[in-house]
Amino acid sequence: MNPFKLLLTIACLCASTAFARQSAETPKQPNILFIAIDDLRPELGAYGADYVHSPNLDRLAAQSSLFKNHFVTVPTCGASRYNLLVGKLPKSTVEIGNMAAVQMISQKEKAERPETFLEKLRGSGYYTVGIGKISHHPDGYVYDYLEPKSDQIELPDSWDEMLFDAGKWGTAHHAFFGYADGSNRNTLKGQVKPYEAADVGDEGYADGLTANLAVEKLKELKGKNQPFFLGLGFFKPHLPFTAPKKYWDLYEEEAIPLAPFSEIPENSSKASLLASGEFNQYALGEEKASLDAAMSEEYSRKIRHAYLAAVSYVDAQVGKVLDELERQGLAENTIVIVWGDHGWHLGDQLVWGKHTLFDRALQSVLMVRRPGKPGNQIEQVVSTTDIFPTLLELAGMPRDLALDGESMLVLMDSPDSATWRDYAYSYYNRGISVRTSRYRLTEYFRKEGKVMELYDFEVDPFQTKNIAAENPEKVEELLKLLEKGDTGLYQKPPADN
Template identity: 35%
Template structure:
């Protein structure tokens, strides 16, 4: 069925009114948060939400790049060698016959609203939304005129990777403050309607550049920031596993090649922390309003980051690799009457989000959806699924228990490079085991399971 086909999809029988869904996406958010065992980023609102939610300790995106990850998640369809490739991915081009989650909900009586960055392109999957809004301004969200001029429009990023641009700028000067206020205004309107709603808020930070109001920078002491323990690129790891972090090098305070200085590395880490605290404050405003309007008891809240992010890990920055730092993501879901701060180690993929939400609100997921609902986990049961598959370009990774196995494959599926880490003994992924004699039988088994689980269309050209 085409996403433009308005044929109704039947509701499943249910005993209660469909619940609202507040769908919060955060760009480039790592699971480096207090409820994941870290204790150095101040994010009190996310911490509070986690204490009311089910927290997934082992959630993984299916592709570590924004446009492709979002399209895959919202369509419920796996990436392949030729589908959902990079940040320019459009869901309505790559998977035109798969009904997106918001489109399905709209067809079943939901008011659907997209604010901020949900898809990479604001006009992607346009028929799925009753209202689709993005704040005005230069895409890098600079406030200083010098930076705006140096930015040269949406395609350039010369203004600098890190900057607290003004001494005292209000939170609403930046996109995320505007997105929060638009979300709050929408909640007030939706409160007056009888229809259930799917309100999607796509927050931009902590995406580069790390510009946030000065008060959030002031929460952290640069002198106490340390480089990650994994600030190394071991010789046993294939060189193809690393990249030149070109996304970061667009900025005029970052050298075009080679390692960056330790001072700049710490400034980037500082800026990342500040941006997480900034977006945390904006999300807190929305959640406070949800409570004030007495909507929270009838609203599912799900929060996710579109992929992980390297913050100096393996001397890398940004995403675009298949190390765990780029694949593992924050994922928390608050379901009224079900969640209260539980945590699960069940391996979960982002394509599992779509069928979970539809099951929770009593709508049958389309046959195109490839994920597996994690509602049984919400009900306290043990998940039978112990694997996930992620890919980026030629690299495709099977996550199976504590093992992270990656193959770089050709169009015919034949591997030309391998990488294997055992997180029981090597959680930082510093020793590639794939070529060691003692692991050849393990590699053979994992290679077979990878092909069994990467999806029936993985090698298809269309």
């Protein structure tokens, strides 16, 4: 061989080998599987509730950074999800309502709307797929409960694909409020029970169809030559508390614990709580919730049983998706996040629902599994607002937006980090609340004036007594912190109360 050609061949081989070695050593940008679960309070085995059957979420939690004190910014579905998506604290009443994403994103021109983390990921090369409820509307399209599906997407520029299987219910809204016979709360005008245990398979309710869609989509995504973000939104355990009978059968109803405190807290009032209107609109329920008296123990256990059956049902659907992630060989390069959009009172403080500034409504599930990283538990306080910057850092992307949260990666690497903020703000019911590792201070802006409530979780973990009046110095100290989170949301007292 010509000496020049020989040298050229050797050089090419060396360059090829070096490129291959560099490609093997350079990690691929990670895929992200983000699972949003509606109304999932931290009542799982992983959070210490050993009476709950949640083996798949518990297994994932053991491999994850499990956040023990994660609090949402707004205790209602649409606003909590909007906060998740844009990473900013609410500055207008629109941003604490269920139509936040519609009014702030869908109905705005591109230049006028905030950028979602989905847009950021998509603009950086991620293939984004949504299945189910990620924003407020259950299939990602904007239309009313009794209308046919529209073509107006709730999060324009966020998705490459937005998918949903409405099955026998016809539309996502009907599937969201669906029963096993194909009926739904909407067309029956609330003449339904708030629970159901039907002898059907997992596909007898909508979340089974959603899990199946996700399994099939993972098979497709494996073949794509780009990282993916798969957003998966499950409905349960949102009302109605429906699940196949086999999940109800996992529980002995008599053994299910009741709410540890079912009264109006001392020195608080009905104005700080909720009349449980969402729960009571299921008109065929055997009892109505009220702030005047607790429901019977028998019926309370029945509804708690229904909620836990729905949790076990959605746990099984999560398990199917995680198993497929493993089967496709994707788990080793996929970050998995499970997030509950808020908590839920199950008779706590006499409330059956969300929409309060108490921990039962604000505290929810958050776990993040990173490939190759061991699981750990994080006690420090974090906020849903922190998820956007965390996703950017996990994806290796710059933080080039003005966001109100901080990346939680420092905590995931060092749970006892002394530099972490360790508090979270929440807004609702004409109130602003700050949660620290020990206290919750809430300031309500009512017609009669400002009202302060302070709870000490070290001595009162279930918020049974407002101690603001007897601890003015602590109120003054925490008020300085609270004022940092005052975004101007509540400028005036309401016209009526």
